[in-house]
Amino acid sequence: MRASKILLTGAHRLAILAYIAVALFPLYWLLKVSVTPNRLLYSEGVRMWPSRTTFEHFEFVVAHSAFPTFFKNSLIVSGSTAVVVTILAALSGYALSRFSFRAKYWIVALMLLTQMFPLVMLVAPIFKMLSPLGLTNSLTGLVIVYSAFNVPFATFLMQSFFDGIPKDLEEAAMIDGATQFVAFRQIILPLTLPGIAATLGFVFTAAWSELLFALMLISGNDAATFPVGLLSFVSKFSVDFGQMMAAGVLALIPACLFFLMIQRYLVQGLTAGAVKG
Amino acid sequence: MASIEISAVAKSFGPFAVLHGIDLDIADSEFIVLVGPSGCGKSTLLRMIAGLESVTAGEISIDGRRVNELAPKDRDIAMVFQSYALYPHMSVADNMSYSLRLRKTAKEKIAAMVSDAGAKLGLAPLMERRPKALSGGQRQRVAMGRAIVRQPKAFLFDEPLSNLDARLREQMRAEIKKLHADLGATSIYVTHDQIEAMTLADRIVAMHGGVVQQVGAPLDLYDRPANLFVAGFIGSPAMNFLDGRYAREGAVVLPDGTRIPVAPRENLAEGAQVTLGIRPEHVAIVPESPMEAAVELIEPTGFGIILHLSLHGLPFKVFTLDREALKAGPKVPVAFPSQHLHVFDAEGNRAD
Ligand SMILES: Nc1ncnc2c1ncn2[C@@H]1O[C@H](COP(=O)(O)OP(=O)(O)OP(=O)(O)O)[C@@H](O)[C@H]1O
Ligand SMILES: [Mg+2]
Numbered sequence: 001m002r003a004s005k006i007l008l009t010g011a012h013r014l015a016i017l018a019y020i021a022v023a024l025f026p027l028y029w030l031l032k033v034s035v036t037p038n039r040l041l042y043s044e045g046v047r048m049w050p051s052r053t054t055f056e057h058f059e060f061v062v063a064h065s066a067f068p069t070f071f072k073n074s075l076i077v078s079g080s081t082a083v084v085v086t087i088l089a090a091l092s093g094y095a096l097s098r099f100s101f102r103a104k105y106w107i108v109a110l111m112l113l114t115q116m117f118p119l120v121m122l123v124a125p126i127f128k129m130l131s132p133l134g135l136t137n138s139l140t141g142l143v144i145v146y147s148a149f150n151v152p153f154a155t156f157l158m159q160s161f162f163d164g165i166p167k168d169l170e171e172a173a174m175i176d177g178a179t180q181f182v183a184f185r186q187i188i189l190p191l192t193l194p195g196i197a198a199t200l201g202f203v204f205t206a207a208w209s210e211l212l213f214a215l216m217l218i219s220g221n222d223a224a225t226f227p228v229g230l231l232s233f234v235s236k237f238s239v240d241f242g243q244m245m246a247a248g249v250l251a252l253i254p255a256c257l258f259f260l261m262i263q264r265y266l267v268q269g270l271t272a273g274a275v276k277g
Numbered sequence: 278m279a280s281i282e283i284s285a286v287a288k289s290f291g292p293f294a295v296l297h298g299i300d301l302d303i304a305d306s307e308f309i310v311l312v313g314p315s316g317c318g319k320s321t322l323l324r325m326i327a328g329l330e331s332v333t334a335g336e337i338s339i340d341g342r343r344v345n346e347l348a349p350k351d352r353d354i355a356m357v358f359q360s361y362a363l364y365p366h367m368s369v370a371d372n373m374s375y376s377l378r379l380r381k382t383a384k385e386k387i388a389a390m391v392s393d394a395g396a397k398l399g400l401a402p403l404m405e406r407r408p409k410a411l412s413g414g415q416r417q418r419v420a421m422g423r424a425i426v427r428q429p430k431a432f433l434f435d436e437p438l439s440n441l442d443a444r445l446r447e448q449m450r451a452e453i454k455k456l457h458a459d460l461g462a463t464s465i466y467v468t469h470d471q472i473e474a475m476t477l478a479d480r481i482v483a484m485h486g487g488v489v490q491q492v493g494a495p496l497d498l499y500d501r502p503a504n505l506f507v508a509g510f511i512g513s514p515a516m517n518f519l520d521g522r523y524a525r526e527g528a529v530v531l532p533d534g535t536r537i538p539v540a541p542r543e544n545l546a547e548g549a550q551v552t553l554g555i556r557p558e559h560v561a562i563v564p565e566s567p568m569e570a571a572v573e574l575i576e577p578t579g580f581g582i583i584l585h586l587s588l589h590g591l592p593f594k595v596f597t598l599d600r601e602a603l604k605a606g607p608k609v610p611v612a613f614p615s616q617h618l619h620v621f622d623a624e625g626n627r628a629d
Contacts, residue, residue, distance in 0.1 A: 172363075
């Protein structure tokens with residue numbers, strides 16, 4: 001009985017470790033290549049760690065490439081998209097969760113429909129729409145496009161979080177003297193922080209790694225985002241893997257920081273104690 | 278404090294009519310208890326008074342002023358929810374002061390009012406805690422505190438004690454009664470609990486299927502139920518019903534031919550189909566009675582004893598405090614004292 005329990009626990013731990021190893025291995029490889037000197041990249045064969053490490057790739061990427069610009073652009077685009085989408089999704093998710101109105105069914109159906117098109121089909125029409133508005137080759141244009149594509153899913157996400165908050169709470173607030181909007185802001189919103197954090201994180205990473213539209217709508221380095229920038233390490237005749245990986249490692253930092261910042265909200269259940277359960 | 282008038286109020290959810298023309302005048306500082314089976318529309322009526330549901334037809338007025346279109350926040354009414362609905366991200370003190378803060382009451386005044394209400398409910402040592410760090414009973418008190426702190430025109434309670442255990446419920450029931458005596462606030466209280474209804478109410482409103490069946494003082498409903506529904510709903514164990522035919526000289530004849538004498542009723546015809554009602558505690562076990570019933574089951578409750586009897590196949594119950602009943606043989610002699618008999622006509626309405 002005891003022995004089998006220990007065995008089971010051991011197997012469980014082992015399975016988790018295996019899973020983590022598989023999930024993190026590509027990241028490890030990224031890091032490994034980024035510190036491998038170019039000379040050793042092909043000459044050493046496949047090794048888990050190079051015999052000599054170097055930071056020359058990082059140095060080059062930070063000091064001599066357009067990477068800092070890409071990085072800044074990506075931060076602006078992803079940050080703005082995350083904020084815009086989360087605000088819109090919080091409001092529309094609340095409406096879908098709490099109000100009953102006639103067009104609700106059709107709005108939900110329409111939002112689902114938008115999620116079904118392959119994005120490639122939409123590149124040309126969107127380019128055609130944005131170009132006379134001067135929104136191609138601009139970060140604002142990217143923010144608008146990303147927001148439009150992320151709002152539906154984020155709305156569903158937020159709606160499910162609002163659905164999880166008892167309706168009694170805002171009714172109590174309204175009886176206490178709040179308007180529905182005040183009840184939303186002062187009672188419901190604070191309780192939805194985990195949901196808002198999750199939505200922010202989801203949208204931020206989606207925008208951070210988006211390539212297709214960034215590639216099609218932006219030409220030139222000034223407004224290019226980091227995934228587009230990564231492609232500049234691919235030249236006609238060779239790929240500079242070391243520099244590319246170094247840039248990749250750097251690009252991971254903001255995403256990691258962002259999740260570190262919001263993980264507090266992701267794991268906590270704020271509504272505990274609201275209603276007897 | 279305020280009076281509340283409800284006139285011809287109806288409510289439908291889409292095609293489903295839930296309330297059908299409710300009329301009720303509630304006097305200033307009256308304690309009204311709404312009772313009725315699940316789904317009869319008690320909560321719906323309460324929520325309409327609070328402004329949480331729209332009014333399909335009719336009119337609700339508070340202090341003579343029509344409030345149908347008034348938002349909940351402008352009605353100056355407090356409500357205690359069955360789920361308590363405490364704000365989980367606020368301390369007990371903040372929960373209680375929320376309504377005052379929304380009204381921009383002065384800080385010192387808020388502090389005084391909150392500590393006053395907290396003291397009344399014994400919440401003083403818990404003021405800085407979050408709801409999740411409270412027991413069920415404490416949460417219930419906070420919900421009460423949140424309602425009384427701002428001295429509203431009226432209190433609405435939707436089964437506020439149903440999540441508590443029996444002992445705590447008894448204690449809170451007494452506290453609510455004291456609080457009402459203290460504050461004299463107009464109150465409407467929804468409950469499933471007979472004892473709560475009987476002990477708390479100035480008047481009980483018995484509802485069934487979205488219609489008010491009877492309004493009256495608790496003992497009125499108990500002693501003179503207006504119809505079969507009220508007779509069967511109020512009282513525990515429930516009233517016994519025996520079907521029979523009315524005989525004009527003053528008796529009800531059961532299907533087996535047993536004649537049970539009753540006081541003559543004026544508006545009943547000879548041979549009319551009637552239902553005879555008698556409460557279990559009013560059935561007498563008397564040695565000299567000619568009527569004998571078979572004993573089917575004996576249930577001692579500690580306080581008293583419930584006998585399940587059968588009179589020629591018609592089941593009924595007797596409640597007695599006499600421990601001798603525990604030893605009741607296969608047959609007991611019973612009598613139905615005529616002053617305790619209720620007669621209902623074929624439509625189920627009381628016949629006097
Ligand atoms: N939002 C709604 N939409 C449709 N029907 C509803 C809605 N709210 C309540 N009802 C219906 O109205 C009827 C009355 O409900 P209500 O909650 O008032 O009952 P109740 O008397 O409070 O019952 P309980 O004692 O179980 O709380 C029920 O049949 C219920 O299904
Ligand atoms: Mg109810």
